[in-house]
Amino acid sequence: MSKEKIQFKTNVVIRFAGDSGDGIQLTGTQFTTSTALAGNDLATYPDYPAEIRAPAGTIAGVSGFQLHFGSDEVHTSGDYSDVLVVMNAAALKANLSHLKKGGIIIANEDGFDEKNLRLAKYPEGENPIRDDSLEEYQVHIVPVTKLTRECLKDTGLGVRDMDRSKNMFVLGLLYYMYNRSMDPTIQFLESKFAKKPEVAEANVKAMKAGYSFADTTEIQHGRFEVKAAPMVKGTYRSIMGNQATAFGLIAASRRANLPIYYATYPITPASDILHELSRHKNFGVVTVQAEDEISAVASAIGASFGGSLAVTASAGPGISLKTEAISLATIYEIPLVVCDIQRAGPSTGLPTKMEQADLMQAIYGRPGEAPLPVVAATSPADCFDAVFEACRIALEFMTPVFFLSDGYLANGAEPWRFPSSSDLKEIRVGFATEADKENGVYHPYKRDERLVRKWARPGTPGLEHRIGGLEKEDVTGNVSYDPDNHETMVKIRQQKVDNIADHIPLQELDSGPEKGELLVIGWGSTYGTIKAALKQLREEGVDVAHAHLRYLNPFPKNLGELIKNYDRILVPEVNNGQLVRLLRDQFLAPAIPYNKIKGQPFAVAEIKNRIWELLNR
Amino acid sequence: MASTQTTEKTSNFTSKDLVSDQDIRWCPGCGDYSILKQVQKVLPELGLKKENIVFVSGIGCSSRFPYYMNTYGMHTIHGRAASIATGLKVSRPELSVWVVTGDGDSLSIGGNHFIHTLRKNPNLNILLFNNEIYGLTKGQFSPTSPEGKVTKSSPMGSVEHPFNPLALALGADATFVARSMDRDPKHLQAMIRRSAEHKGTSLLEIYQNCNVFNDGAFFEFTDRATKTDRALFLEHGKPLTFGAENRKGIRLRDGCQPEIVDLEKGGLSESDLWIHDEKDSLKAGLLARLPENAGNGQGEFPSAFGVFYAIERYCLEEAVNAQIKKARERMGDGELDALIRGDHVWEIK
Numbered sequence: 001m002s003k004e005k006i007q008f009k010t011n012v013v014i015r016f017a018g019d020s021g022d023g024i025q026l027t028g029t030q031f032t033t034s035t036a037l038a039g040n041d042l043a044t045y046p047d048y049p050a051e052i053r054a055p056a057g058t059i060a061g062v063s064g065f066q067l068h069f070g071s072d073e074v075h076t077s078g079d080y081s082d083v084l085v086v087m088n089a090a091a092l093k094a095n096l097s098h099l100k101k102g103g104i105i106i107a108n109e110d111g112f113d114e115k116n117l118r119l120a121k122y123p124e125g126e127n128p129i130r131d132d133s134l135e136e137y138q139v140h141i142v143p144v145t146k147l148t149r150e151c152l153k154d155t156g157l158g159v160r161d162m163d164r165s166k167n168m169f170v171l172g173l174l175y176y177m178y179n180r181s182m183d184p185t186i187q188f189l190e191s192k193f194a195k196k197p198e199v200a201e202a203n204v205k206a207m208k209a210g211y212s213f214a215d216t217t218e219i220q221h222g223r224f225e226v227k228a229a230p231m232v233k234g235t236y237r238s239i240m241g242n243q244a245t246a247f248g249l250i251a252a253s254r255r256a257n258l259p260i261y262y263a264t265y266p267i268t269p270a271s272d273i274l275h276e277l278s279r280h281k282n283f284g285v286v287t288v289q290a291e292d293e294i295s296a297v298a299s300a301i302g303a304s305f306g307g308s309l310a311v312t313a314s315a316g317p318g319i320s321l322k323t324e325a326i327s328l329a330t331i332y333e334i335p336l337v338v339c340d341i342q343r344a345g346p347s348t349g350l351p352t353k354m355e356q357a358d359l360m361q362a363i364y365g366r367p368g369e370a371p372l373p374v375v376a377a378t379s380p381a382d383c384f385d386a387v388f389e390a391c392r393i394a395l396e397f398m399t400p401v402f403f404l405s406d407g408y409l410a411n412g413a414e415p416w417r418f419p420s421s422s423d424l425k426e427i428r429v430g431f432a433t434e435a436d437k438e439n440g441v442y443h444p445y446k447r448d449e450r451l452v453r454k455w456a457r458p459g460t461p462g463l464e465h466r467i468g469g470l471e472k473e474d475v476t477g478n479v480s481y482d483p484d485n486h487e488t489m490v491k492i493r494q495q496k497v498d499n500i501a502d503h504i505p506l507q508e509l510d511s512g513p514e515k516g517e518l519l520v521i522g523w524g525s526t527y528g529t530i531k532a533a534l535k536q537l538r539e540e541g542v543d544v545a546h547a548h549l550r551y552l553n554p555f556p557k558n559l560g561e562l563i564k565n566y567d568r569i570l571v572p573e574v575n576n577g578q579l580v581r582l583l584r585d586q587f588l589a590p591a592i593p594y595n596k597i598k599g600q601p602f603a604v605a606e607i608k609n610r611i612w613e614l615l616n617r
Numbered sequence: 618m619a620s621t622q623t624t625e626k627t628s629n630f631t632s633k634d635l636v637s638d639q640d641i642r643w644c645p646g647c648g649d650y651s652i653l654k655q656v657q658k659v660l661p662e663l664g665l666k667k668e669n670i671v672f673v674s675g676i677g678c679s680s681r682f683p684y685y686m687n688t689y690g691m692h693t694i695h696g697r698a699a700s701i702a703t704g705l706k707v708s709r710p711e712l713s714v715w716v717v718t719g720d721g722d723s724l725s726i727g728g729n730h731f732i733h734t735l736r737k738n739p740n741l742n743i744l745l746f747n748n749e750i751y752g753l754t755k756g757q758f759s760p761t762s763p764e765g766k767v768t769k770s771s772p773m774g775s776v777e778h779p780f781n782p783l784a785l786a787l788g789a790d791a792t793f794v795a796r797s798m799d800r801d802p803k804h805l806q807a808m809i810r811r812s813a814e815h816k817g818t819s820l821l822e823i824y825q826n827c828n829v830f831n832d833g834a835f836f837e838f839t840d841r842a843t844k845t846d847r848a849l850f851l852e853h854g855k856p857l858t859f860g861a862e863n864r865k866g867i868r869l870r871d872g873c874q875p876e877i878v879d880l881e882k883g884g885l886s887e888s889d890l891w892i893h894d895e896k897d898s899l900k901a902g903l904l905a906r907l908p909e910n911a912g913n914g915q916g917e918f919p920s921a922f923g924v925f926y927a928i929e930r931y932c933l934e935e936a937v938n939a940q941i942k943k944a945r946e947r948m949g950d951g952e953l954d955a956l957i958r959g960d961h962v963w964e965i966k
Contacts, residue, residue, distance in 0.1 A: 036961070037963050039965065234964075235958075235964055235965075259708065280951055281941045282948040285941075286937055290700070290733075294730075298697040298730070303708035305671075306704070308708045458671045458705075466684050466689070468693075
């Protein structure tokens with residue numbers, strides 16, 4: 001095996017692209033696993049179409065997966081890729097703008113035949129891999145389909161089945177280029193196709209053929225090595241956001257010692273939480289795929305009344321259908337965790353693309369005065385901690401809580417130094433008992449010093465009581481139309497949520513000076529991008545502060561003070577300006593919006609440029 | 618998941634204990650009073666513990682019901698009571714969960730949950746108060762109002778064809794379908810009892826008089842002058858007879874075409890008649906649509922009351938909890954650290 005000329009790189013961005021039926025997501029996640037096991041820091045970004053199988057060969061059907069890995073800290077999936085792997089002409093056309101000038105293109109020659117070129121709408125007679133249009137790039141043309149068929153010709157598989165392994169050929173080739181072990185993928189294939197060993201064998205064979213092909217062609221001169229990243233000591237695994245959300249819910253259920261009742265209706269990009277949870281029924285998890293969004297949240301409310309850790313999830317359109325029920329949970333004052341895995345809206349919008357545009361919906365989107373806490377995750381792994389915190393607040397404060405994630409976090413992956421269960425916070429749940437009666441009467445809306453009422457479960461003798469959506473009398477919970485009482489109750493419910501600020505951490509700076517010219521405030525999935533941008537700026541001599549909010553309602557108690565230490569506040573959001581309004585509203589802060597609304601995360605360079613602009617440099 | 622409602626027969630409460638301290642705010646003369654009273658009468662006979670009973674309602678006049686019952690209760694939102702009750706029952710199978718709803722609540726805004734709940738068959742008791750009108754919003758036509766019904770929102774008559782609630786329920790694969798009425802307390806009590814005893818979702822449609830906006834909609838079934846000809850009471854294994862001294866009967870021509878026969882004149886005996894079988898889904902469907910048949914010269918077809926259909930099918934909560942049990946048997950009780958760790962980890966030293 002040729003070992004000449006291995007170049008060392010601190011970080012690499014690879015983008016895989018092909019038809020949505022080409023197994024691009026699988027190729028990407030397999031490369032991710034091997035890369036994680038090799039000790040690199042990494043971040044991924046799957047970019048797939050809304051159609052399951054748009055017509056093959058067309059731009060609409062192109063599915064992409066971007067992976068950024070490095071020997072240094074990696075905070076984003078990368079603005080532009082170093083390597084673009086394309087299975088056909090449409091994939092090249094759709095993704096070339098994401099490739100750095102001088103970058104490497106690995107093109108499946110068989111995907112550039114006349115038919116594919118026509119479907120990708122290249123002018124007749126033009127073929128980008130044959131003419132000089134790609135001369136700014138290093139292009140490796142590999143007849144992937146042909147070579148895969150060739151290596152599998154003795155397996156007895158049909159042509160269609162053989163072609164299904166061509167993604168593995170490409171994966172093998174990439175494994176060679178980046179000096180990765182094929183073993184994790186071999187294990188994966190053998191377990192995935194345990195019942196179809198001939199399929200597993202064909203895939204392994206194709207991958208090994210790709211590996212060998214790279215070793216015997218000019219690709220051998222372009223081998224790269226990305227050393228393990230200097231990460232905090234500990235044991236790591238790779239985790240995706242939705243998976244971390246599912247684990248966080250299970251962890252909260254264990255710490256609270258309550259069964260989970262998770263009811264939802266399938267919707268992109270939230271469904272994988274349901275898929276993950278439904279595999280773990282041995283944790284006592286009840287998963288319900290309801291007939292619609294409303295039924296999902298409604299049944300969760302029923303389970304909450306019964307004493308479960310009740311959770312519902314959706315994306316923006318589904319959340320709006322649940323609105324009335326969430327307002328019911330608000331006036332009931334019962335625990336309910338509402339996971340909003342945001343996607344680009346309004347309406348169906350761009351269902352597979354990310355956006356942060358449901359913040360206002362989470363905070364205000366209910367009939368009447370119906371405040372509730374809102375917690376947002378900042379990275380795929382952080383979904384675990386953030387949803388755990390949402391559960392804690394819901395259970396300890398008897399309130400519905402919004403957990404915000406988005407399509408970027410949900411499907412993105414990163415290394416996770418996972419906690420031990422003993423490191424997790426305790427969640428204190430105190431059910432009402434007969435001892436809570438006063439003079440033989442139980443008052444369901446009597447509150448403690450935090451203004452939190454008790455959870456009285458059916459089945460408890462002597463605490464029989466009714467809860468309802470009609471305004472209730474303070475303390476007794478009886479129906480009341482009294483004007484003064486209504487105002488009192490609205491204020492109490494607001495104060496109860498505001499009081500939660502006493503029970504969450506103070507806002508800390510993620511980086512930068514404690515006073516100064518500029519503070520960048522973000523929330524949710526922009527965390528990695530802002531962090532990476534400010535780190536680069538710091539290396540270039542500009543020290544700007546960064547605070548990233550997990551608690552959107554109520555805000556941490558010190559946020560107003562913290563903001564005052566800066567001349568200006570920049571608020572980058574993947575929406576048309578939502579947090580920025582909250583900050584202006586609550587703190588009269590000189591907050592400047594910076595918005596991107598393209599269904600895609602910010603690029604590091606975009607944040608940097610905006611800051612340069614603001615600082616007039 | 619044994620249900621307490623059939624295994625014990627001693628209750629820890631009486632009818633009086635079920636009366637809550639809230640003033641009842643239904644209109645004087647409303648049929649709801651009778652239904653409340655019959656429920657309070659029957660519940661202590663079912664061997665339940667009071668703390669295990671939960672009434673869940675939606676929105677509408679009938680849905681104020683839980684406030685008047687001194688049990689656990691949830692007054693919820695419009696149309697969603699069945700879903701909320703399902704979540705409660707699945708998570709707490711030992712509870713006796715009752716859904717109180719109306720024709721607007723369950724058949725209009727909550728129609729989707731209504732059919733899906735019946736299909737899923739959690740062990741709930743649904744009391745559907747059908748008064749064929751919107752009461753709480755002051756008198757608009759409902760999805761069970763007859764064609765041409767003149768109301769505030771249909772001054773020229775409703776242009777909509779109504780739902781037949783029992784036919785709808787049967788179409789949704791309900792396992793228990795029955796009908797009774799507010800003005801026949803004895804029959805209503807018997808039907809409430811049957812509903813409670815049924816394992817699975819029981820749907821009891823109760824004709825309920827709204828004396829303000831739709832007074833007398835069902836009087837033909839209770840007025841002395843008309844009731845024997847208009848109401849037919851079903852009994853399992855018994856022939857379908859009605860009319861004065863049960864002299865009229867219903868026979869099935871060609872096995873599926875109902876016809877009214879006169880037992881005195883036709884030379885027919887009861888053994889020639891349609892014998893009611895609660896387990897026969899096809900005939901339950903014919904019964905649900907009985908009044909829609911054109912008369913065969915023997916007068917109009919009556920409406921049936923009683924248990925139309927009652928079969929056994931597994932309950933949702935049993936299946937859900939059986940899967941959890943099976944998963945635990947297969948994989949052992951979940952271990953959080955193992956879950957979080959997964960299969961592929963690496964060390965940074």
